[in-house]
Amino acid sequence: MESTWLIQILTFLLLTVNLNFINALPEILRIGGLFEVGDDPMEMAFKSAVDRINSDGKLIPRSRLLAQVEKVEKSDSFSASKKACGLFEQGIAAIFGPQSVETSTHIQSTCDQLHIPHMETRLDFRSVAANHSINLHPHPKVFGEAIRDLIRMKNWKNFAILYQENEALVRLEEILKDEVLREKKMVVRQFETDEYRTIFKEVNKLNIKNLIVDVPRENIHEVLRHAQQVDMLSEYHDYIFTSLDLQTVDLEDFQYAGTNISSFCLIDRSSTDFKEIIREWQSSVPVTRTNWLEEDPFISRASLLQNFTTEVALMYDSVKLLAKALHDLDRSKTINMNALSCENEEPWQYGITLTNYMRMITVRGLTGDIKFDRNGLRTDVRLKLIELTNEGLKEVGEWTSEKRVQFIGNYSKTMEEILKATLKNKTLVVTTFPGRPYTMFVEDYEKKGLTGNDRFEGYCIDLMNEIAKRLQFKYVIRLVEDRAYGRRNEKGEWNGMIRELIDGKADIAVADLTITYERESAVDFTMPFMNLGIGILFRKPKKEPPRLFSFMSPLAIEVWIYLLTAFLGVTLFLFVIARFSPYEWINPHPCIKTPEDLENNFTMKNTLWFTIGCLMQQGCDVMPRALSTRVLAASWWFFILILVSSYTANLAAFLTVERMVNPIESVEDLAKQTKIHYGCLMSGSTQAFFKNSNFSTYARMWSFMESTRPSVFVESNDKGVERVKKGDYAYLMESTSIEYIVERECDLYQVGGLLDSKGYGIATPPDSPYRGIISDTILALQEKGILQAIKEKWWSQKKCGPKDGTQKAAGAASELGLANVGGVFVVLAIGSVCAVIICIFEFIWKMKQIPRGERDHIFVELMRELKHVICCYGSTRPVRRTGMDDMGSQIIMQTPGNGIPGMPIPGYGFPHPIHAHGDFIPAFGMGKEDYS
Ligand code: ASP
Numbered sequence: 001m002e003s004t005w006l007i008q009i010l011t012f013l014l015l016t017v018n019l020n021f022i023n024a025l026p027e028i029l030r031i032g033g034l035f036e037v038g039d040d041p042m043e044m045a046f047k048s049a050v051d052r053i054n055s056d057g058k059l060i061p062r063s064r065l066l067a068q069v070e071k072v073e074k075s076d077s078f079s080a081s082k083k084a085c086g087l088f089e090q091g092i093a094a095i096f097g098p099q100s101v102e103t104s105t106h107i108q109s110t111c112d113q114l115h116i117p118h119m120e121t122r123l124d125f126r127s128v129a130a131n132h133s134i135n136l137h138p139h140p141k142v143f144g145e146a147i148r149d150l151i152r153m154k155n156w157k158n159f160a161i162l163y164q165e166n167e168a169l170v171r172l173e174e175i176l177k178d179e180v181l182r183e184k185k186m187v188v189r190q191f192e193t194d195e196y197r198t199i200f201k202e203v204n205k206l207n208i209k210n211l212i213v214d215v216p217r218e219n220i221h222e223v224l225r226h227a228q229q230v231d232m233l234s235e236y237h238d239y240i241f242t243s244l245d246l247q248t249v250d251l252e253d254f255q256y257a258g259t260n261i262s263s264f265c266l267i268d269r270s271s272t273d274f275k276e277i278i279r280e281w282q283s284s285v286p287v288t289r290t291n292w293l294e295e296d297p298f299i300s301r302a303s304l305l306q307n308f309t310t311e312v313a314l315m316y317d318s319v320k321l322l323a324k325a326l327h328d329l330d331r332s333k334t335i336n337m338n339a340l341s342c343e344n345e346e347p348w349q350y351g352i353t354l355t356n357y358m359r360m361i362t363v364r365g366l367t368g369d370i371k372f373d374r375n376g377l378r379t380d381v382r383l384k385l386i387e388l389t390n391e392g393l394k395e396v397g398e399w400t401s402e403k404r405v406q407f408i409g410n411y412s413k414t415m416e417e418i419l420k421a422t423l424k425n426k427t428l429v430v431t432t433f434p435g436r437p438y439t440m441f442v443e444d445y446e447k448k449g450l451t452g453n454d455r456f457e458g459y460c461i462d463l464m465n466e467i468a469k470r471l472q473f474k475y476v477i478r479l480v481e482d483r484a485y486g487r488r489n490e491k492g493e494w495n496g497m498i499r500e501l502i503d504g505k506a507d508i509a510v511a512d513l514t515i516t517y518e519r520e521s522a523v524d525f526t527m528p529f530m531n532l533g534i535g536i537l538f539r540k541p542k543k544e545p546p547r548l549f550s551f552m553s554p555l556a557i558e559v560w561i562y563l564l565t566a567f568l569g570v571t572l573f574l575f576v577i578a579r580f581s582p583y584e585w586i587n588p589h590p591c592i593k594t595p596e597d598l599e600n601n602f603t604m605k606n607t608l609w610f611t612i613g614c615l616m617q618q619g620c621d622v623m624p625r626a627l628s629t630r631v632l633a634a635s636w637w638f639f640i641l642i643l644v645s646s647y648t649a650n651l652a653a654f655l656t657v658e659r660m661v662n663p664i665e666s667v668e669d670l671a672k673q674t675k676i677h678y679g680c681l682m683s684g685s686t687q688a689f690f691k692n693s694n695f696s697t698y699a700r701m702w703s704f705m706e707s708t709r710p711s712v713f714v715e716s717n718d719k720g721v722e723r724v725k726k727g728d729y730a731y732l733m734e735s736t737s738i739e740y741i742v743e744r745e746c747d748l749y750q751v752g753g754l755l756d757s758k759g760y761g762i763a764t765p766p767d768s769p770y771r772g773i774i775s776d777t778i779l780a781l782q783e784k785g786i787l788q789a790i791k792e793k794w795w796s797q798k799k800c801g802p803k804d805g806t807q808k809a810a811g812a813a814s815e816l817g818l819a820n821v822g823g824v825f826v827v828l829a830i831g832s833v834c835a836v837i838i839c840i841f842e843f844i845w846k847m848k849q850i851p852r853g854e855r856d857h858i859f860v861e862l863m864r865e866l867k868h869v870i871c872c873y874g875s876t877r878p879v880r881r882t883g884m885d886d887m888g889s890q891i892i893m894q895t896p897g898n899g900i901p902g903m904p905i906p907g908y909g910f911p912h913p914i915h916a917h918g919d920f921i922p923a924f925g926m927g928k929e930d931y932s
Pocket of ligand 1 (some may be wrong): 273512686734
């Protein structure tokens with residue numbers, strides 16, 4: 001193969017270099033044509049092509065082509081090769097035809113022996129062309145790829161391949177082996193007889209509406225007729241014909257059904273050659289009006305279009321290619337048309353050059369650019385995508401191996417207009433599910449005499465009216481028969497509205513139908529018209545009976561405990577500090593200038609009375625005098641001030657709020673318990689959500705719901721709401737419906753947030769042509785605020801006032817914890833520490849005023865005092881007198897120790913005399929010397 005390719009390149013270079021030197025082509029160039037009996041269009045095309053080349057005069061100016069035609073019997077290879085030999089003996093440059101596989105192969109081998117180019121226009125499955133074959137028909141793989149790309153682009157959910165001839169499977173190999181398409185539901189059936197209805201009925205039962213049909217072009221009309229008879233030709237059906245000659249079939253009977261019928265076409269109808277040829281043909285056939293060739297409305301469709309097949313166009317192109325090659329050779333080589341004999345098998349010496357040259361050049365023909373690859377197969381093929389519309393077949397796009405399927409600029413606009421036109425004046429069957437406030441019966445509609453669509457009202461009815469008004473179609477509402485939204489069972493069968501759409505019983509489903517991935521695989525959804533999520537509908541909790549000790553509620557229990565501890569602590573502290581502080585020891589009889597005893601007011605009883613009096617905000621007649629005790633008292637007052645104010649404020653909140661017993665506050669709470677049952681709508685997306693969830697909480701909830709008896713699933717939202725109202729049942733419902741219900745049922749409310757987020761959409765049968773335009777309309781309604789207005793209309797009745805008010809208030813009046821009031825405890829603690837420090841300073845200060853000789857070391861005095869306090873030696877003590885002060889008066893000191901005259905000092909057994917002259921009296925029964 002590589003060497004052939006090299007020879008071709010060398011030939012091309014040689015010829016290009018020698019251009020314009022030699023003009024040696026004979027005046028008459030014979031070319032042979034072998035046509036089967038009955039293949040008149042091919043023969044006509046051949047002759048007409050030769051005439052065109054000769055009359056044009058530009059392609060081969062100095063020579064004329066002479067068509068030598070022979071008729072052969074189909075499949076009679078022997079007579080065909082005899083006739084071919086006869087042509088070879090006349091000296092021909094190439095041979096065209098025949099079309100049938102058997103005879104053509106036979107002729108091919110003779111051509112290969114004699115090196116005569118064999119010009120072919122038939123579909124050939126070989127992946128490498130024979131040596132002297134120039135086949136202009138693209139390889140079947142090319143068409144397979146084009147159809148595969150088109151199906152991929154259409155994104156069909158399922159499809160059937162219906163074929164008649166066995167070779168069709170080779171043609172469709174690219175589709176059958178494509179990985180993406182194999183994942184779709186694909187059904188392959190063969191039409192074994194001309195009774196196509198049987199297969200169509202079978203496909204209809206399988207609910208498949210997308211079909212690839214591979215039948216000879218002569219049978220296309222009959223196939224479509226049979227499809228129409230068994231209801232397989234509606235606007236929901238989509239047909240792709242593999243034949244390249246769909247344009248030659250009269251499709252007028254089917255063009256108003258709205259069925260999408262398309263195919264690829266190789267002929268470039270926009271080329272001038274094509275238009276001219278059609279005009280030439282026009283003069284030789286009876287004239288009637290056509291709707292496809294807009295350029296010339298007076299061309300006979302019956303005779304012309306039915307015969308102007310791809311093979312005919314290829315015949316034109318092959319003659320043109322040969323002529324161009326001969327002309328180029330004419331400028332570079334001497335070519336003689338030798339008479340050749342099939343017997344002595346001596347080849348034509350220019351054959352190889354001519355064949356190779358034809359494979360090297362590019363010629364623009366009726367079927368686009370004619371180019372060959374290194375295997376001798378047609379390359380860079382451009383296929384036109386044609387589609388049947390109300391106005392007949394229209395070119396809507398193009399396929400090339402690089403760019404795949406590309407629609408022409410205004411395709412979608414045109415299609416949209418065509419669809420809108422089809423939809424106008426149509427009556428669509430709308431399936432819906434009755435439920436508040438989407439679709440409801442008008443109150444007393446029977447009494448009011450309402451019938452048909454007028455019986456219904458609600459959000460979905462208004463939405464439908466808006467869409468129908470914009471798209472100008474009529475509709476009839478039907479309630480879904482099995483009263484289900486749509487759920488797939490284990491066998492993969494759907495119920496509810498989804499089933500009705502698949503079965504073709506309804507054209508659209510307009511309800512609170514949730515868009516889910518599973519449903520999307522069976523039907524099509526428009527843009528969502530409402531967004532929502534799953535929520536929990538529950539009955540408001542009962543009021544809690546007032547508790548006996550509810551006055552304790554404003555503070556948390558630990559705060560009460562801390563408060564008690566603080567109270568006792570402060571009391572003790574104050575008592576101790578007051579003992580220590582010399583300024584708290586006072587003269588009990590102010591009239592007596594030199595008292596014998598000093599008294600401390602902060603006895604244990606008094607101190608307790610003081611702290612409790614302050615705590616109750618009643619005050620007390622015992623007041624601190626020393627700085628230390630005052631600091632402590634001030635801290636205590638501050639503590640009480642804050643705590644009591646906080647308590648009072650919170651108590652007020654508690655008294656105004658109704659406390660609720662709220663057992664469920666989130667979905668987790670619901671999942672954790674089994675006392676309160678919970679469930680959802682049967683055969684709906686909510687049920688499917690729990691069933692398919694991998695999230696542990698929801699999976700647990702699903703197994704609970706599934707196993708609970710009696711069943712927790714309900715047939716409609718209304719029944720679910722009734723059950724919630726009875727109590728001990730939570731209903732998992734979609735948030736928009738909850739919103740509607742809680743506005744009207746004041747004892748119900750939504751617990752927690754949403755479990756997911758999704759939307760409602762209008763569903764159409766799979767691959768419905770109307771989905772796009774309905775989606776656009778929904779978008780327009782959304783942008784104009786009409787959807788919002790409709791929602792307001794049906795939801796707005798705000799009977800129950802603000803939601804969750806009680807819940808929030810109850811939450812706001814929560815008890816105060818340590819975190820809330822901890823600060824005041826800290827302040828109190830700081831105050832106490834300051835009091836201790838000040839008290840020590842006071843003690844030291846007073847001690848310092850006693851001459852060193854009359855007292856012990858301060859630390860010893862301190863310890864003695866501590867002991868005195870700990871042992872609770874009473875609140876009166878003798879005055880301790882020291883030397884005279886500057887003013888000549890005696891300094892009266894408190895004496896450490898008990899000091900009650902006549903009373904034995906605990907632990908020591910004898911009283912201490914008090915010396916007014918200021919002698920140091922060892923208070924604890926020890927001699928002075930013991931301290932020095
Ligand atoms: N709107 C839901 C559906 O489409 C109903 C539900 O399951 O709550 O299935």
